[in-house]
Amino acid sequence: MVTILSNTQLNDIIWQMDLEAPRIARKGLAGQFVIVMVDDYGERIPLTLADMDPVGERITLVYQVSGKTSLQLSQVEAGEQLSHVVGPLGHPAEVQEYGTVVLLGGGCGVAPVHAQAKAFKDGGNEVISILGFRSSDLVFWEDKMETVSDELIICTDDGSRGFHGFTTQALESQIEQGREIDRVISIGPLIMMANTVKVTRPHYIPTIVSLNAIMVDGTGMCGSCRVSTTDGTKFSCVDGPDMNGFQIDFDELLSRNSRFHEQEAISLEHFKKECKCKQAVQEVEKCK
Amino acid sequence: MPSKHPSRQEMPCQDPGERIGNFNEVALGFSENHARLEASRCLNCKNTPCIDGCPVGIDIRAFLTFVVEGEFKRALEIIKEKNTLPAITGRVCPQEMQCEAVCTLGKVKNGTPLAIGSVERFIADWNAMHDTGVVIETPPRTGIEIAVIGSGPAGLTAAGELARLGHEVTVFEAFHRAGGVLVYGIPEFRLPKDVLEREIEFLENLGVRIELDTVVGKTVEIQELLDDGFKAVFIGTGAGLPRFLGIPGEGLVGVYSANEFLTRTNLMKAYNFPEYDTPISVGRHVSVIGGGNVAMDSARTALRLGADTVTVFYRRTVKEMPARSAEIDHAIEEGIQFRFLRNPVALIGNEENRLVSMKLQEMTLGCLDASGRASCEPVEGKFEKVDTDMVIIAIGSDVNTICTSSTCNIETGRRGRIVAMDASQRTTMEGVFAAGDAVTGGATVISAMGDAKKAAKEIHEYITSGTSSNETSS
Numbered sequence: 171m172v173t174i175l176s177n178t179q180l181n182d183i184i185w186q187m188d189l190e191a192p193r194i195a196r197k198g199l200a201g202q203f204v205i206v207m208v209d210d211y212g213e214r215i216p217l218t219l220a221d222m223d224p225v226g227e228r229i230t231l232v233y234q235v236s237g238k239t240s241l242q243l244s245q246v247e248a249g250e251q252l253s254h255v256v257g258p259l260g261h262p263a264e265v266q267e268y269g270t271v272v273l274l275g276g277g278c279g280v281a282p283v284h285a286q287a288k289a290f291k292d293g294g295n296e297v298i299s300i301l302g303f304r305s306s307d308l309v310f311w312e313d314k315m316e317t318v319s320d321e322l323i324i325c326t327d328d329g330s331r332g333f334h335g336f337t338t339q340a341l342e343s344q345i346e347q348g349r350e351i352d353r354v355i356s357i358g359p360l361i362m363m364a365n366t367v368k369v370t371r372p373h374y375i376p377t378i379v380s381l382n383a384i385m386v387d388g389t390g391m392c393g394s395c396r397v398s399t400t401d402g403t404k405f406s407c408v409d410g411p412d413m414n415g416f417q418i419d420f421d422e423l424l425s426r427n428s429r430f431h432e433q434e435a436i437s438l439e440h441f442k443k444e445c446k447c448k449q450a451v452q453e454v455e456k457c458k
Numbered sequence: 459m460p461s462k463h464p465s466r467q468e469m470p471c472q473d474p475g476e477r478i479g480n481f482n483e484v485a486l487g488f489s490e491n492h493a494r495l496e497a498s499r500c501l502n503c504k505n506t507p508c509i510d511g512c513p514v515g516i517d518i519r520a521f522l523t524f525v526v527e528g529e530f531k532r533a534l535e536i537i538k539e540k541n542t543l544p545a546i547t548g549r550v551c552p553q554e555m556q557c558e559a560v561c562t563l564g565k566v567k568n569g570t571p572l573a574i575g576s577v578e579r580f581i582a583d584w585n586a587m588h589d590t591g592v593v594i595e596t597p598p599r600t601g602i603e604i605a606v607i608g609s610g611p612a613g614l615t616a617a618g619e620l621a622r623l624g625h626e627v628t629v630f631e632a633f634h635r636a637g638g639v640l641v642y643g644i645p646e647f648r649l650p651k652d653v654l655e656r657e658i659e660f661l662e663n664l665g666v667r668i669e670l671d672t673v674v675g676k677t678v679e680i681q682e683l684l685d686d687g688f689k690a691v692f693i694g695t696g697a698g699l700p701r702f703l704g705i706p707g708e709g710l711v712g713v714y715s716a717n718e719f720l721t722r723t724n725l726m727k728a729y730n731f732p733e734y735d736t737p738i739s740v741g742r743h744v745s746v747i748g749g750g751n752v753a754m755d756s757a758r759t760a761l762r763l764g765a766d767t768v769t770v771f772y773r774r775t776v777k778e779m780p781a782r783s784a785e786i787d788h789a790i791e792e793g794i795q796f797r798f799l800r801n802p803v804a805l806i807g808n809e810e811n812r813l814v815s816m817k818l819q820e821m822t823l824g825c826l827d828a829s830g831r832a833s834c835e836p837v838e839g840k841f842e843k844v845d846t847d848m849v850i851i852a853i854g855s856d857v858n859t860i861c862t863s864s865t866c867n868i869e870t871g872r873r874g875r876i877v878a879m880d881a882s883q884r885t886t887m888e889g890v891f892a893a894g895d896a897v898t899g900g901a902t903v904i905s906a907m908g909d910a911k912k913a914a915k916e917i918h919e920y921i922t923s924g925t926s927s928n929e930t931s932s
Contacts, residue, residue: 193677193678194677197676197677197678207634210634211727211733211734211735212734212735213726213735213736214634214726214736238735239735253634254634254670254671255671256632256634256671256672256673256677257673257676257677258676258677259673259676386718386721386722386726386736387632387633387721389632389673389676389698389858389860390698390699390858390860391642391698391699391700391717391721391858392700392715392717392718392721392722393700393702393714393715393717393718394718396702396708396709397709398708398709403702403708403709408860419709421811422709422710422811425711425810425811425812426709426711426811429711429739430737430739432739433731433732433737433738433739434737436731436732436737437731437732437735437737440732441732
């Protein structure tokens with residue numbers, strides 16, 4: 171059992187959860203993830219470490235409410251417990267002194283970008299962070315990102331704040347302006363990571379993506395998260411999650427990641443019904 | 459002589475037509491009457507070949523005698539001297555290749571070996587049902603801490619043995635439930651999880667602590683365990699890395715490793731979706747690749763999850779299948795189809811990356827290899843295509859190196875297997891021992907248990923005398 175220290179809403183769909191996890195906080199490095207099970211009926215879902223505080227013995231996770239498990243996560247409160255949290259899993263991000271590193275974060279991916287930006291800055295790199303949101307009211311962690319970036323570019327799809335367009339377009343414009351970039355890290359929706367590679371490939375800029383394939387165990391024993399790469403089949407959980415973006419078959423991964431859509435919808439419906447039942451029972455009891 | 463004895467008692471089973479609609483245990487177990495009749499067939503051979511045939515050397519003759527006398531508690535005490543998990547081994551051991559293979563009753567004309575496994579299972583279940591509370595006398599606690607990595611058959615056995623010697627044992631398990639392959643791999647209908655929980659509870663009563671959600675090599679490293687005061691470490695992490703075919707199309711939607719398919723279903727209880735959150739989607743025409751127990755488990759699970767047809771494709775013939783014969787029989791009874799001498803060479807998908815068919819190579823048997831099994835070779839130019847919307851790959855697994863890769867002191871060999879001295883189960887790292895599939899690369903539950911017992915004995919030697927007994931001799 172792992173105690174929840176806080177669970178706060180950052181914008182309409184994204185939440186931040188801090189957990190008391192001394193061992194993971196001590197061991198965890200940027201790029202690694204944990205597997206979370208909300209209760210004993212739950213799925214095992216991977217969430218990338220967004221921040222680690224070894225002294226305070228806490229880890230920070232950020233998640234987007236999209237299905238049953240994330241909705242359930244958003245409903246638990248500080249002081250309550252999660253049944254299981256295991257980690258840190260996967261390889262840490264490869265951090266060296268590269269020079270100028272550009273980090274792209276899309277939506278929920280902003281959080282793991284934070285952990286990496288911090289690591290790259292500590293590693294002596296010039297860090298440019300490009301963060302993308304649908305609109306200005308969804309921007310989060312701007313202050314946290316400012317402290318770990320030499321330059322911070324906020325993008326919005328609707329142009330309500332900063333650069334009008336996608337993070338990949340902002341990256342493209344940086345390249346066009348003649349900015350020397352030694353490495354690109356892209357973390358966000360699969361489509362964004364695939365597009366990042368399209369932008370950087372012609373310029374031969376080494377590009378790392380953080381894969382969010384569907385996992386079960388997170389330790390290499392099931393192969394659910396396998397991806398086809400130009401270097402053979404790899405497991406996101408133990409060979410990644412960070413991988414060379416140029417090698418990934420993104421089309422295949424996109425279809426693999428949508429393979430349980432039908433069941434995910436059923437699960438969410440089932441949960442909402444149950445929630446309503448619970449609420450109804452509580453209301454009846456209140457009336458008594 | 460056999461005519462004087464009743465014939466072998468048949469294991470009562472759930473009706474095939476009924477059982478394919480549920481996940482309840484297929485084999486229902488012997489009644490008291492069955493068990494006593496069966497045990498009474500024992501010839502009490504002086505040379506006890508059965509005991510030699512048992513990888514952990516259970517005194518089979520002695521426990522059968524107690525069963526005949528109706529002394530079922532005494533019978534369990536005899537078993538527990540050598541085997542802490544009889545309810546499990548009674549169910550999953552390939553007895554026909556071990557104790558029952560050498561039973562004298564099976565050697566005589568028209569004879570059938572004594573159903574030792576079924577009687578073993580009966581004894582374990584009877585004692586649990588009657589709550590007889592068989593306790594094992596343990597010596598005074600030594601206070602010596604030992605770490606066991608992995609809670610599968612090897613880890614549980616080593617933990618039990620070491621706890622019985624009075625040591626403080628902590629088992630580290632990566633998953634959220636203990637049991638390893640017994641909980642993620644072997645389905646409920648073959649090994650009910652409450653049976654497993656009962657056996658684990660017995661170990662906990664011996665003083666074994668189980669720490670879940672701990673991936674040694676990630677959450678904590680072996681060296682840290684030693685630094686933290688553990689005097690020895692036992693690695694029983696098994697062979698949990700699924701092998702794939704290495705053919706085109708393995709990334710298609712609809713292609714699963716048996717590990718993923720069984721873990722979703724067994725450990726995560728996808729058969730109770732949506733009460734449990736983890737989903738599984740089963741195809742209409744399911745193909746299982748492989749001929750071992752895992753292939754049988756996968757095929758029978760797919761059927762229970764609602765597949766229209768399930769076909770097992772094996773590159774050799776029924777004779778070479780490594781699965782337990784009872785599992786093959788049960789699969790046939792349930793309507794699983796078999797296609798022998800077929801090996802997939804390509805998996806074919808549609809424009810949505812979904813599996814739709816499979817290309818098979820026809821095979822032929824060749825000469826016997828070193829292990830005495832016929833090799834198989836492709837028949838040149840002979841291919842066929844079959845329609846299938848789900849492929850489950852059950853061709854074996856390799857050792858997961860997550861635990862050993864965190865230290866460079868443990869030598870590993872082919873396919874990541876831990877190098878252990880045969881006689882002592884010692885690894886190349888001081889104070890670290892290993893046994894089970896992590897060393898052998900993949901064998902049976904009971905052989906893992908046999909080696910784990912050996913390792914436990916060596917660990918005891920090592921921590922009490924400071925050296926391993928085989929240190930000089932090996």
